Amino acid sequence: MPNGKDLDAESDVINEAAKGRLQTIIERIERLEEDKAVIAGDLKEVYGEAKGEGFDTKVLRKIIALRKQDKAKREEFDALLDLYMSALGGL
Amino acid sequence: MPNGKDLDAESDVINEAAKGRLQTIIERIERLEEDKAVIAGDLKEVYGEAKGEGFDTKVLRKIIALRKQDKAKREEFDALLDLYMSALGGL
Amino acid sequence: MPNGKDLDAESDVINEAAKGRLQTIIERIERLEEDKAVIAGDLKEVYGEAKGEGFDTKVLRKIIALRKQDKAKREEFDALLDLYMSALGGL
Amino acid sequence: MPNGKDLDAESDVINEAAKGRLQTIIERIERLEEDKAVIAGDLKEVYGEAKGEGFDTKVLRKIIALRKQDKAKREEFDALLDLYMSALGGL
């Protein structure tokens, strides 16, 4: 039983149950990947339209990134507040 | 034109319109990014479950990649087939 | 010539020049890794002292992270300004 | 004690001292982090150069890791040797 985790105590060949689970997992992943690809396509489209209207995509991406940072920073600040509170004795 | 230099020689209206377009674009992008994040979360979840059942995620990812390649190959072949067909008179 | 980039047109055995270069590269990397380890040790020491004085290291780390974010955000903002400028015609 | 709740029942002086200590600690950490970033940049540079000369960075990293292991093994052996020596009377 040379390689990989042992998914079946009896044999190296994957058992029927594991095979079914594997198929289900693969299908779920591929379905999600498809959805992801659609989103990616939409994004590309939006950026393409924007470019066609004269917007600089690089600037757009920077704005998005900056706004994302703002959001992350606000959330981290809240987390820090919580930390202070707990560090001060759990009150 | 209350303050600052006018960066548009024609009219503030154009700038206003551009501002509105920009807001719309940013919103569309951020909405799509949120959807994308949800999908990413779901994917993470599926891989997590699979791992919990003893599957090797690295292998799973490899399988997905291989199947994706296969699919691309098949589609390429089909496209080539269509091309030949149309070259032969659309039949 | 089964694997890897061809570093020598004549032979699979790495030539003398390449061997020398490799040694130099490895030495430079290992020297830098040593320096890095020293820094890491110093950091550990500082956090240790701080902890000994009653500071919560987790909070400290969070503060450091937040300040780092602030700095990154400021720098990105400046970069965005530059981008706007160049996007507006290179002026 | 101008505004807000007093989080220290003893004295504001302690808070002032702690504030100074905190600043010092933060500064020391940030200074070390900067040094660390410089080293990281240098490492990146070296790997970049190596790549430019046709070396496979992944292989290089593996070599570094292996040599690091070897070094650890040798040191472990030396330590064991010292232990034996001292057990034999310090000679």
Add this chain to the structure above:
DNA sequence: GCTTGGGGCGTTCGAC
């Protein structure tokens, strides 16, 4: 043992 941060890797996007 769990969780969080850092490093490495693959992918994607923009430039030429």
Add this chain to the structure above:
DNA sequence: GTCGAACGCCCCAAGC
């Protein structure tokens, strides 16, 4: 179409 750089994702290791 190729190239290099930037981004996000994953894994691992250190801290608690």
